[in-house]
Amino acid sequence: MSDPEKSCAAPPESGSSHLPLFLDLKDRPVVIFGGGSVSERKAGLFSLYAPVRVISRDFSSGLLEMAGEPSRRMELIRCNLSRTASAELSRFVRGAFIAIPATSDSGLNAAIEEVCEREGVLINRVEGVGDVVVPSIIRKGSIAIALTTEVPGFTRYLRRHLEEALPDSYVLMARLLSQIRRENRQLISSQRERAAIIRRILEDEQVWRLLSVSYEKAYMRARSHAGLDERDSLDAGDAQEGLH
Secondary structure, three states: OOOHHHHOOOOOOOOOOOOOOOOOOOOOOEEEEOOOHHHHHHHHHHOOOOOEEEEEOOOOHHHHHHHOOOOOOEEEEEOOHHHOOHHHHHHHHOOOOEEEEOOOOHHHHHHHHHHHHHHOOEEOOOOOOOOOOOOEEEEEOOEEEEEOOOOHHHHHHHHHHHHHHOOHHHHHHHHHHHHHHHHHHHHOOOHHHHHHHHHHHHOOHHHHHHHOOOHHHHHHHHHHHHOHHHHHHHHHHHHHHHOO
């Protein structure tokens, strides 16, 4: 079975230094400068995953509405950024994980970037490529696919076609394998054996066919590859012996 880390070990042909990653941002603050439509779009995404502060003199109606939603951790801070000194900008970005300069003033955005670089804060640029590139995301069940290209229009094209091409059976298989994997980790100590079981399930055409008919039947077929029913019976037998 191929190792995902090894399969992507070669440097990208484009020469890009960006490594695609999935990050847990729940305790990593994101600060956004500007209160217009671009900031609204950025805040709409990041506030689902991270605590977000939006700093601006004025805020769009969408930002004001999102700030009141319980599902989002978003704080709006009113400040006339055009009159803000470098020391004040440093205070705003200090402790942040990612900063997004999204004002309508390119000179101010550049000043914010300089402060971020001094403070060691990652930058997501609205124009051009910064430290952080936000991909287009496809989510179906537990499957997440992140896409990015040098041309946004092509990225949108790819996303639309991949969403249409991703069958529901893949979503069900991802759910089934997660369930089997949890059970395997409790009963099978060998990682190599657990990986072999997952491979056998994926190569079993009968499991794929059953997924379109009955998830439960597909699950029971998948369990047979792990011998989970036999292991359950042995564990039950051992428990009964232990009572005597």
